[in-house]
Amino acid sequence: MKRVLVILFLSFATLYLRAQTANQRYQQLGNNYVLIKNYYLLNLLQNYPAASKLVSGDPILTKLAQAKMKTVQDSLKANKGFMSITRSLKFSAAEIKTAGARLVSLYKPNNVLGVLVTKHLIPSGFYIQYDNLSNVKLLVKAWEQDAHAINHTIEIYADGKKPGFPDIDSINFNIYSKTYSKAITDGANDIVKRYGATRLFFLPSVSYALHSLDINGRNDAGNDEPMQLNANKAAYNRIKTIDWKKYMYTLILIPGEGPDRPGVSISPGSIARCKIAAIKFKEGVAPFVMASGGKVHPFKTNFSEAEQMKKYLMNQLGIPENAILIEPQARHTTTNLRNCARLIFRYGMPFNKPFIVSTNKIQSYYISYMQKRCEADLGYVPYTLGRRLSNTEQEIMPNIASLQINPLEPLDP
Structure with a gap:
């Protein structure tokens, strides 16, 4: 029995280690x-x-x-x-x-396909749901x-x-x-x-x-890319200067709400969410806010929720540009959180530190019970819930599974 437990432990440990690659x-x-x-x-x-x-x-x-x-x-x-x-x-x-x-026939651990898996597929995280497989099987699953x-x-x-x-x-x-x-x-x-x-x-x-x-x-998946050289340049460069020990959270996420009418650039809901987040930001709990939301509502709008919220945060609420990150691809609340986790990871921010979702009361409590929706849409939950801080703020821990490509959502994969 003891030997079986040791084997099981080693198996789970292997999965865990692979999942962290x-x-x-x-x-x-x-x-x-x-x-x-x-x-x-x-x-x-x-x-x-x-x-x-x-x-x-x-x-x-x-x-x-x-x-x-x-x-x-x-x-x-x-x-x-x-x-x-x-x-x-x-x-x-x-x-x-x-x-x-x-x-499979062409693959060898030490040839170019072997290098492709170990130096690119695995460290990219794009196929992280297959990380428990052998390298050659991961290659086939990715294909x-x-x-x-x-x-x-x-x-x-x-x-x-x-x-x-x-x-x-x-x-x-x-x-x-x-x-x-x-x-x-x-x-x-x-x-x-x-x-x-x-x-x-x-x-x-x-x-x-x-x-x-x-x-x-x-071509929504490419909106503002490469963001670290464009819309996020000022904040991205500032990330390298942050002493993370001084902050409880990496950032404050603001999920957007699209306008109902064509030609309207920002909705009253997004404005309200920006105001709520700005109050929390000025308390000094996080060095950044992240505005999240793509060109979603109404159909084929030219306005990105994230870009318009960034303008409002800067021009109306006095938040400096180097404290604002945008995530202009998310089309749903599930991907607001998933894409936030991705940018925290890609931008080298502490992945073992929580962030805050700051929004209105209805959406905030919806996020607290959104796990089944995430599993249905994404196949996993891209976060772990932390403490509820208020009616409008929820503590969130990012999940590494968020790096996985979603092959069913070409506008925001």
Whole structure:
């Protein structure tokens, strides 16, 4: 019995250690943030020269690429409607299986794919839910996730399938219009023109997924990126100077509330939340506030909740720019908290220190009971609840699981 307990303890200890291998110092490769955030393995296989060379030089994967391009060309010649074209650009179950099996065959712990896993996939944290697997199995899971994510993106933003939140995330076109059919066909013809001779088996499909997002004006995942060089530059540079022992919390998070009417830049709800957070910030419990919220409400708004709240915090409440971080991608309360945890990690802030969510009373108590919603939408809870500080402030501890890519939300993966 004692031996069994020791084995179990060692097994759990291994899982725990593997789960801690995401590295706050890791630097992502590439500069296309929509690609990086949605399909990071494929971004690496495209932008990491040694990996590209290995994959493009493999005869089986090259054959897969050539067969894919022929399927796309045949669908264009057949002229049987846009659904036939988009179907040819998605990965079939057989293609996913073949490519996965070939990656297993090519993988060696000390070759470029082994390095790709140990030096990039694991420390990035993008596939952290697979960290308990062997390295080669993690590689395959990452491939399968990216392939299914590409199919999902094409289904929503080319086929016109309803997304999980159709009121804010739907396609931008009438799929029965001639304009739309032409956009689909032109995109596929462009893929053939640019990648007809490619030896990278995934490139036509991932490029078409990105095209689908682009024609819909749905490159939200790249909003303000790289943020540490743009909207967050002043605050990001100040992070390095902070003596964290002086503060109880890393930051005060303000979840945004979108306006109901087109043309309105900031809602009364967001203004009220900024005022509540500003009072707490001026008590000196945290060195930063973080305004969180993307271009969400109303449908296809041009105004980012986070950007507008930052302006209000600076211009109306006197909070200095170097004390304000923004997170301009979140589309739901669940991802306000998840994305906050991500930026705390990516920006090298103490991950073992709590932050405060400061909002109105209704949302604050909703967050206290939001675990089931998180599990349904994300597959995990991106935080641990701490103390309730008031009717409008809840203490939160970030969860490392927040780094995991969500393949079902291409606007905020």
